Amino acid sequence: MPKKDGISLSVIKRLPRYYRFLGMLLQDGTTRISSKELAQRMKLTASQIRQDLNCFGGFGQQGYGYNVESLHQAIGKILGLQRHLPIILVGAGNLGKAIARQMDFDEAGFELIGIFDKSPEVVGRVIRGLTVQDASELEAFCITHHPVVAILTIPREAADSMAQMLVSRGIKGFWNFTTHDISHQLDPSITVENVHLCDSLMTLCYQVNDQLFPDED
Amino acid sequence: MPKKDGISLSVIKRLPRYYRFLGMLLQDGTTRISSKELAQRMKLTASQIRQDLNCFGGFGQQGYGYNVESLHQAIGKILGLQRHLPIILVGAGNLGKAIARQMDFDEAGFELIGIFDKSPEVVGRVIRGLTVQDASELEAFCITHHPVVAILTIPREAADSMAQMLVSRGIKGFWNFTTHDISHQLDPSITVENVHLCDSLMTLCYQVNDQLFPDED
Numbered sequence: 001m002p003k004k005d006g007i008s009l010s011v012i013k014r015l016p017r018y019y020r021f022l023g024m025l026l027q028d029g030t031t032r033i034s035s036k037e038l039a040q041r042m043k044l045t046a047s048q049i050r051q052d053l054n055c056f057g058g059f060g061q062q063g064y065g066y067n068v069e070s071l072h073q074a075i076g077k078i079l080g081l082q083r084h085l086p087i088i089l090v091g092a093g094n095l096g097k098a099i100a101r102q103m104d105f106d107e108a109g110f111e112l113i114g115i116f117d118k119s120p121e122v123v124g125r126v127i128r129g130l131t132v133q134d135a136s137e138l139e140a141f142c143i144t145h146h147p148v149v150a151i152l153t154i155p156r157e158a159a160d161s162m163a164q165m166l167v168s169r170g171i172k173g174f175w176n177f178t179t180h181d182i183s184h185q186l187d188p189s190i191t192v193e194n195v196h197l198c199d200s201l202m203t204l205c206y207q208v209n210d211q212l213f214p215d216e217d
Numbered sequence: 218m219p220k221k222d223g224i225s226l227s228v229i230k231r232l233p234r235y236y237r238f239l240g241m242l243l244q245d246g247t248t249r250i251s252s253k254e255l256a257q258r259m260k261l262t263a264s265q266i267r268q269d270l271n272c273f274g275g276f277g278q279q280g281y282g283y284n285v286e287s288l289h290q291a292i293g294k295i296l297g298l299q300r301h302l303p304i305i306l307v308g309a310g311n312l313g314k315a316i317a318r319q320m321d322f323d324e325a326g327f328e329l330i331g332i333f334d335k336s337p338e339v340v341g342r343v344i345r346g347l348t349v350q351d352a353s354e355l356e357a358f359c360i361t362h363h364p365v366v367a368i369l370t371i372p373r374e375a376a377d378s379m380a381q382m383l384v385s386r387g388i389k390g391f392w393n394f395t396t397h398d399i400s401h402q403l404d405p406s407i408t409v410e411n412v413h414l415c416d417s418l419m420t421l422c423y424q425v426n427d428q429l430f431p432d433e434d
Contacts, residue, residue: 016415016416016417019419020396043400094318108422149421172425172428173424175418193417193418197316200412206229208366212389
């Protein structure tokens with residue numbers, strides 16, 4: 001199925017969720033599913049699902065529904081998961097280490113090829129089979145190994161200069177865990193996916209407070 | 218400023234970002250800012266900003282702009298950050314430990330009061346001044362200490378039953394890091410803020426692949 005141009009970011013952001021739900025269905029042994037049933041499970045409308053999948057040429061057959069395995073595979077291919085792009089982790093503090101250890105990079109379309117930190121306490125340690133390298137070796141590593149995506153788990157103050165250096169060495173995308181929005185100073189062709197954990201926690205704070213104290217401001 | 222009813226989730230989700238940007242401006246010594254300037258920094262339009270803030274009664278003065286400190290304080294109060302709701306962490310594996318160590322709970326409106334795990338290797342360890350307690354003590358802890366929010370960093374299979382038990386013991390909100398959508402089986406009054414790291418990484422995968430291989434599907 002050919003990819004159409006100009007697919008909105010909101011559709012793209014729903015694709016991993018489809019992929020995840022279909023993966024669970026597969027694990028449960030479900031071989032086919034109607035858009036109505038998939039919609040119920042995903043808390044979307046059936047027409048929303050049909051619309052989303054039509055952006056990529058449509059799947060599903062009238063009266064049959066979707067073949068779970070082939071739809072799962074097709075969405076994985078649309079996401080480009082099969083390419084296993086080389087990714088590096090910059091900043092092996094608490095969060096960086098947890099991400100390196102816990103994330104299923106293979107499942108998410110990447111191969112973790114390097115971990116970097118500047119702290120002597122961390123450099124030399126082995127995390128997930130990779131020896132943490134000194135940050136001073138990062139630039140040379142990029143020239144030799146051509147990573148295309150970098151995970152930033154470094155202090156906010158260091159984010160801008162690090163991002164600029166990495167872009168100059170061929171990095172095309174960032175998974176940004178710093179509280180700093182790095183995108184404003186980068187070329188628009190560079191993708192930045194921000195994970196603002198503190199924003200997420202504050203949103204939860206608002207909603208729970210609103211539930212507990214509805215009449216107060 | 219009185220809170221209006223029925224404020225959309227998209228506005229609410231932008232509030233932490235306003236709070237963060239205003240906090241940085243404060244740190245930089247900026248005392249006032251026009252909606253136009255704030256818009257440029259935040260990559261929003263000035264009218265979007267005025268609209269958002271009007272949901273809460275409006276701030277800003279014609280010709281003066283916003284007083285950074287009072288707007289920052291006001292948004293913090295809207296978010297309910299001053300209440301420091303008691304929060305517990307359930308699951309002290311790699312990610313749980315990193316969150317316990319790294320998050321600024323005070324800043325995000327919470328006080329971390331308990332950490333739980335079922336692994337004997339982790340129980341008894343001290344993380345951020347709190348001794349990790351055995352998961353079997355969790356229910357009794359809830360009855361005594363009344364946490365209102367729980368961070369779930371446990372395996373996906375355990376998420377549903379854990380969430381149900383916690384809700385029965387007074388938990389009103391979840392910060393859910395499991396790949397499982399727990400909300401479908403909970404009362405709608407319970408807030409669930411999902412952090413799907415794998416979805417976020419897959420979205421990045423799509424976008425970088427789209428940039429690198431624009432003509433392939």
